[in-house]
Amino acid sequence: MNAATLNPLRIVSDIWRHRYLLGQLIKRDVLLRYRGAMFGVVWIFLSPLLMLAIFAFIFGHIFQARWPQQSGDLPFWLLLYSGLIIFNIFGETVSRAPAAVRGYPSFVKKIIFPLHILPVVPLGAALVHGAFNFLIFVTALTWAGGLHAQILLFPLLLLPVLLLALGLSWFVAAWGVFIKDMTQIVPLFVQMMLFLSPVFYPMSAVPEVLRPVYQFNPLGIVIETARAVVTGQPISWGAWGMALSFCLGAAVLGYAFFQHSREEFADAL
Template sequence: MSTVALNPLRIASDIWRHRYLLGQLIKRDVLLRYRGAMFGVLWIFLSPLLMLAIFAFIFGEVFQTRWPQQNSGLPFWLLLYSGLITFNIFAETASRAPTSVRGHPSFVKKIIFPVNILPVVPLGAALVHGAFNFLILVAALAWVGGLHGQIVLFPLLLLPVLLLALGLSWFIAAWGVFVKDMTQIVPVFIQMLMFLSPVFYPVSAVPQMLRPLYQVNPLAIVIEASRAAVTGQAIGWTAWILAFGFCLGAAVLGYAFFQHSKEEFADAL
C-alpha cells in the first residue's frame, strides 16, 4: 500500500487540487436532484423548514414532550432538530456512497479522471443541505429567544463526523462496485445507528451500564458537543479531540482502501 494513501496532508492536497471539478460535480448532483420539481432548488430550504414545523407541532403541541433531564429552556423539538442536522449529514453521505462510483461507469473508464473524488460528492451535497438546516436552526433559536454566541462553534464541531462520513464513503463506494447489496445493507445500518446514537435523547438518559458504548461512539460525542453549542452549555473538548483523531484515522484508512481497490473498478463495471 502506498504511503501517500496514508498521509492525511497528501489526501487533502489531492482533493484540493481537483476542487473545481469536485465543486461542479456537487453542483450538478444537487441540481439534478431537484430537476423537474415545481419549486426546484427551493426544496433545499422548504424541506427542512417543513420538517421543523412538523417537529414543533407534534412534539411541542401534541405530545408536549420534554427533553430527558433537560437543563436548558429550549423546546424538545429544537434539541431534536440540532441532533438530526449532525446525523443527517453522516446518513446522507453514507447512504448514497454505494452508488457514487458504480453509478458513473463512464468516469471510471476514463484513465485521466480522478475517481477518488466521486465518493466526496455525496458529502458535498449533504453539506449543502446541512448548511440550510443550520440556518433554519439559527433562525428558530433566535425566534424562541435561545440563541447563544456559542452556536458559531457548531460547524467546527462537525469536523469529526465529516471525516468519518468521508472515510466510510470511500470504503462503501469501493465495496459498492463489487457488491450491489450494499445499497440495501447501508440504509438498514444507518437506521439502526440513528436509534443507537443520542439523536432523540441525551447520553445522560442512557442506563449507566451502556454509557461507555456511547462515550466511544464518535457520532454520539459530536452530537452531544454540537447540542451543547446550541444550548450554551460546556463542550466536552477532550472527548471531541479523541473523536477527531479516531475519525481522521478512519478517513485515511477509507481512502487507502479505495486507492487499493480502484484498479479493479473498470473490470467490475
Template sequence: MNSLRTFSDTWRHRYLLGQLIKRDVLLRYRGAMFGVLWIFLSPLLMLMIFAFVFGQVFQARWPQQHGPLPFWVLLYVGLITFNVFAETVSRAPASVRGNPSYVKKIIFPLHILPLVPLGASLVHGAFNFLILVAALAWAGGLHWQVLLLPLLLLPIFLLASGLSWFIAAWGVFIKDMTQIVPMLVQMLLFLSPVFYPVSAVPAALRPVYLFNPMGTVIEAARACVAGQPIDVGRWGLALAFGLVASIVGYAFFQHSREEFADAL
C-alpha cells in the same frame, strides 16, 4: 497512507468536485415546481412538524433539561448532525458503480466521486443551520456559541468521507451494498443519541455510547446550541478517530481502484 496526500489530492481537484456537487444538487430538484427552493422548504416544514407534534401534542421535554430551549429544537440539532453523515454514507455504494463511464477514463480522479454526496449533504446542512438559527432566535435561545456548530461537525465530515471511500470501493464489487448500508444507517440512527441524551441510556450501556464518535459530536452540538460547556477532550478523540477513518478509507479506495474497470 500519507495523510497529506489524502487532502492534497482532493484539494487539487476542488473545482471539478464543486461542479459535480452543483450538478448533483440541481439534478435532484430538476422538474420540481419549486425547484431548489425545496432545499429550504423541506427542513422548514420538518421543523414546523416537530414544533407542533413535540411542542403542542406531546409537550415533551428533554430528560434532565436545563434552559429555555424546547425539546424539538434539541431534537432538530441531533437530526442535523446525523443527516449529514446518513445522506453521505447511504449514497456511497452507488457513487462509483453509478458512474461507469468515469471509471473507464484513466485520467479521471475517481476518489472525488464518493465526496459528491458529502458535498451535497453539506449544502443541505447549511440551510438546516440557517433554519436552526432562526428557530433559536424565535425560542429565545440564540447566542454567539452557536457559530461554533459547523466546526464541531468536523469529525463527522472526516468520518463520513472515510466510510464513503471504503463503502464506495466495496459497492463496486458487492451490489448488495446499496441495500445493506441504508439499513445499517437506519439502525445507527436509533443507536445514537439523536432522540435522547446519553444520560438517558442505562448505566451499563453508557460506556459503549461514549466510544461512539457520532454520539460524541451530537452531544457536543447540543451543548453548543444550549450554551453549555463542551467536552473538548471527547470531541478531540472523535476528531482523531475521524481523521484516521478518512486516511484509511482513502488508502483502501486507492488500493482497490485498479480492479474497478474489470468489476464494472
C-alpha cells in the same frame, strides 16, 4: 499502497487540486435532484422548514415533550433537531456512497479521471442541505430566545462527523462496485445508527451499563458536544478531540482502501 496514501495532508492536497471538478459535480448532483420539481431548488429551503414545523407541532404541542434533566426553556424539538442536522449529513453521505462510483461507469474507464473524488460528491451535497438546515435552525433559536454566541462553533464541531462520513463513503463506494447488495445493506446500517446514536434522546438517558459503549460512538460524542453549544453549556473538548482522532484515522483508512481497490473497478463494471 505506499506511505503517501496514508498521509492526511496529501489526501487533502489531492482533493483540493480537483476542487473545481468536485464543485461542478456537487452542483450537478444537487440540481439533478430537484430537476422537474415544481418548486425546483427551493425545496432545499422548504424541506427543512416543513420538517422543523412538524417537529414543533408534534413534540411541542401534542406530546409536549421535554428533554430529560433539561435546564432552561429551550424547546425539546430544537434540541432534537440539532442532533438530526448532524446525523443527516452523515446519513445522506453514507447512504448514497454505494452508488457513488457504480453510477458513473464511463468515468471509471477514463484513466485520467480522479475517481477518488466521486465518493466526496455525496458529502458535498449533504453539506449543502446541512447548511440550509443550520440557517433555519439558527433562525428558530433566535425566535425561541435561545441563541448563544457559542453557536458559531457548531460548524467546527462537525469536523469529526465529516471525516467519518468521508472515510466510510470511500470504503462503501469501493465495495459498492463489487457487491450490489451494498445499496440495500448500507441504508439499514444508517437507520440502525440513527437509533443507536443520541439523536432522539440525551446520553444521560442511556442505561449506565450501556453508557461506556455509547461513549465509543463518535457520532454521539459530536451530537452531545453540539447540544452543549446550543444550550450554552461547557464543551467537552477532550471527548471531541478523541472523536476527531478516531474519525481522521477512519478517513485515511477509507481513502487507502479505495485507492487500493480502484485498479479493479473497470473489470468489475
